[in-house]
Amino acid sequence: MRVLITGGAGYIGSHVVKALGEKGYEVLTIDNLSKGHEEAVLYGEVKRIDLSDRESIRDVLRAFKPEAVMHFAAFIEVRESVLYPLKYYKNNTVNSLILLEEMIYAGINRFIFSSTAAVYGNPVSVPISESESIKPINPYGQSKAFVERILEDFSKSYGLRYVSLRYFNAAGAEPEGKIGESHNPETHLIPLVLKTAKGEIEHIKIFGTDYETPDGTCIRDYIHVDDLSKAHILALEYLLSGGKSNVFNCGYGHGYSVREIIDTAKKVTGVDFPVVESERRPGDPAILVADSSKLKKTLGWIPEFDDIEYIIRTAWNWELNKRF
Ligand code: UFG
Numbered sequence: 174m175r176v177l178i179t180g181g182a183g184y185i186g187s188h189v190v191k192a193l194g195e196k197g198y199e200v201l202t203i204d205n206l207s208k209g210h211e212e213a214v215l216y217g218e219v220k221r222i223d224l225s226d227r228e229s230i231r232d233v234l235r236a237f238k239p240e241a242v243m244h245f246a247a248f249i250e251v252r253e254s255v256l257y258p259l260k261y262y263k264n265n266t267v268n269s270l271i272l273l274e275e276m277i278y279a280g281i282n283r284f285i286f287s288s289t290a291a292v293y294g295n296p297v298s299v300p301i302s303e304s305e306s307i308k309p310i311n312p313y314g315q316s317k318a319f320v321e322r323i324l325e326d327f328s329k330s331y332g333l334r335y336v337s338l339r340y341f342n343a344a345g346a347e348p349e350g351k352i353g354e355s356h357n358p359e360t361h362l363i364p365l366v367l368k369t370a371k372g373e374i375e376h377i378k379i380f381g382t383d384y385e386t387p388d389g390t391c392i393r394d395y396i397h398v399d400d401l402s403k404a405h406i407l408a409l410e411y412l413l414s415g416g417k418s419n420v421f422n423c424g425y426g427h428g429y430s431v432r433e434i435i436d437t438a439k440k441v442t443g444v445d446f447p448v449v450e451s452e453r454r455p456g457d458p459a460i461l462v463a464d465s466s467k468l469k470k471t472l473g474w475i476p477e478f479d480d481i482e483y484i485i486r487t488a489w490n491w492e493l494n495k496r497f
């Protein structure tokens with residue numbers, strides 16, 4: 174069974190490549206390596222291709238003949254998307270359209286899409302279910318919401334079957350320390366906290382302490398990247414066995430505040446690093462927690478690593494031994 178992975182050299186993509194490889198799938202990664210790391214791809218070949226390069230996409234699809242495509246390649250920084258929306262609409266929306274169009278021409282009709290909780294904007298009810306309205310509040314979320322809309326229409330008209338996985342906060346690393354999160358620049362809370370523990374950063378800033386949450390800091394639903402990978406495998410099996418197009422939230426259904434993450438990181442690392450209270454970061458909703466009952470019920474997803482200490486321990490193990 175062949176699976177084409179875009180963005181397989183990135184953080185989540187590389188963990189899914191590993192999970193697919195271990196299960197015996199034949200994988201091929203295409204990645205422009207602008208953010209990803211070739212060393213992160215533990216199974217199959219990596220072809221350096223940009224998704225805007227339609228001819229190369231066409232050639233790869235026709236030569237490799239994948240049974241399904243998993244599409245991770247995207248820009249992911251909310252703040253950057255506000256400054257440079259064109260960059261996000263081009264890479265995340267237009268390039269997805271190119272990929273989908275070439276898939277249709279090549280007769281490949283199974284697609285797994287990396288979507289995001291950012292499509293919900295400021296949700297009305299928490300935990301967030303898939304029926305919550307799609308109201309992104311930044312170009313990043315909008316660039317993904319556009320693709321979801323395109324998928325809905327293509328599914329009706331072209332026989333494409335897709336699963337859109339709306340990720341909450343992916344975190345942690347596979348436990349052997351072979352791969353992990355390595356963004357440049359890093360903007361995510363857990364890796365930044367751990368870099369502070371390591372002494373690479375002077376202090377960690379808490380962005381906002383006046384939110385309407387028990388300790389005043391934002392709450393997020395941190396999901397271990399290996400549990401997220403498992404959701405991809407289940408989504409693939411679902412499409413291969415004839416499942417209809419569908420959308421699933423990926424999270425554990427409960428969250429941790431920024432202060433709780435910092436306290437857990439101090440415990441796991443044994444380092445009492447400096448913390449500075451700072452202004453709110455624009456565009457941060459107070460609480461983002463998934464209702465993931467649909468993922469559990471429909472795909473049979475059973476989380477294995479719903480343990481914030483484990484998540485931070487695996488991220489710390491990677492941070493101390495990282496290869497890229
Ligand atoms: N935070 C800090 N200090 C930091 C970094 C982050 O206090 O130095 C806070 C943020 O304000 C936020 C929380 O930690 O409240 C988590 O922030 P992250 O940047 O780690 O993650 P986000 O929740 O902002 O973003 C994640 C994904 C995005 C996705 C978004 C959905 O990384 O791709 O969820 O809202 F868009």
